[in-house]
Amino acid sequence: MAKYATGEPIYALATPFSPSALCVIRASGDGVLAIFQPHFTGDLLEARSGMAVHGFITGTDGCRIDEAMVIRYSKGHGYTSEEAFEIMAHGSLPVIRAISSLLEELGMREAEKGEFTYRAFMHGRMDLTEAEAVEEIVKARTVRGSSEALGRLTGSIRSEAEEAKDAILDILASLEVQLDYGEDEIPEEWTFPSERVEAIRRRLLSIAGTFRSSRLFSEGAIVVIAGRTNAGKSSLYNALLKEERSIVSSVEGTTRDYIEAEAQIAGIPVRLFDTAGLRETGESVEAEGIRRTEGLMKRADLIIYVLDPSSDDEPPEDPRVLPVWSRLDTAGRHDGISFSSVTGEGLEAVLDAAAGKLTRDLEALEDVPRIDSERQRRKLIEAADALSDAEKSMEFGSDVTAMYLQSALSSLGELTGEITGEDVLERLFSSFCLGK
Secondary structure: OOOOOOOOEEEOOOOOOOOOOEEEEEOOOOOHHHHHHHHEOOOOOOOOOOOEEEEEEOOOOOOOEEEEEEOOOOOOOOOOOEEEEEEEEOHHHHHHHHHHHOOOOOOOOEEEOOHHHHHHHHHOOOHHHHHHHHHHHHHOOOHHHHHHHHHHHOOOOHHHHHHHHHHHHHHHHHHHHHHHOOOOOOOOOOOHHHHHHHHHHHHHHHOOOOOHHHHHHHHHHEEEEEEEEOOHHHHHHHHHOOOOOOOOOOOOOOOOOOOOEEEEOOOOEEEEEEEOOEEEOOOOHHHHHHHHHHHHHOOOOEEEEEOOOOOOOOOOOOEEEEEEOOOHHOOOOOOOEEOOOOOOHHHHHHHHHHHHHOOOOOHHOOOOOOOOOOHHHHHOOOOOHHHHHHHHHHHHHHHHHHHHHHHHHHHHHHHOOOOHHHHHHHHOOOOOOOOO
């Protein structure tokens, strides 16, 4: 990986480049403490690892740049496991620029995206699933998303992978005893441990199956309010947002394009869309709005389909569709979920049902750690498929079965980063934030 190299002195601004009370600039690499010490009045070389030292940062001209606290990390400690320090200075833009320029003059280069975490991974401070969790925490949009990423950061996926690998290694070791003997010397017939392998396979698939729900809490969901014209879609949209965002009128076809707003349903960040009413029309602008509505419905994680109790409209048959009936205050309660945008009655029921639809597969997966990475999902499925192929291959001989068990181990090794190509690492870490 040409643009990532351990040991070379690097630095990066770890807080936003904008005026603030404080900024944090971190540096890591061989000899960074000795490089920086002549330009800091506090004694970093004698401080304990993890200790914050107060002093003034001075430029190459001897002039003071800023008063700061600097945390010193000895080699083998800290985030990267390299010699490192973190500067906490005033967050003015001139100060940030001056400190960055000083570090450049001292021979440090600005770090690439994710380079600090890359070094932590390369030095064994974390495995690849934990490294991915770092960026997932940074990007989390909900408390739950952050909490689940923190679980991965503390090694929940690594522990599962190690447990599965140990079990597969036991099976492979017992099989390879057979391969070490000639046909006439085999001590006893070997039987494929179907139940044990199936338990491992189910566990891996259960973890892989958490991908959709984890993405739900980290990235959010697309929720589309759809239905025929004049069914009450815009009224529901405004009622859910608790503000007049969409025009409400008894005239059919009022909404000709979709309207979008950010909201939350049961802690899940959602993009909530009000859409053009679905009907046959020869009017070109309205027809374009309907086409866009249909496009949104294809992308949606949830479709709240609003029905007028006085019409004969039927909701689409789709597991993502939640049918709700409007005008509860005038038409009365309908079978299923009814609401009134006038009185507010039934709105909580709509939200509860929407949350249930979005999280429909969460309860069955409560006992397994969750993943938020397509790469992790793919490796877990590859390992599970290899275990399935191992049992099917028994008729072709023990050596073929052993090959599939080895393949499962390889996929789990790639999951945690024990076996990973440089191209995969570069693509993964380059998506991180600067300073991480």
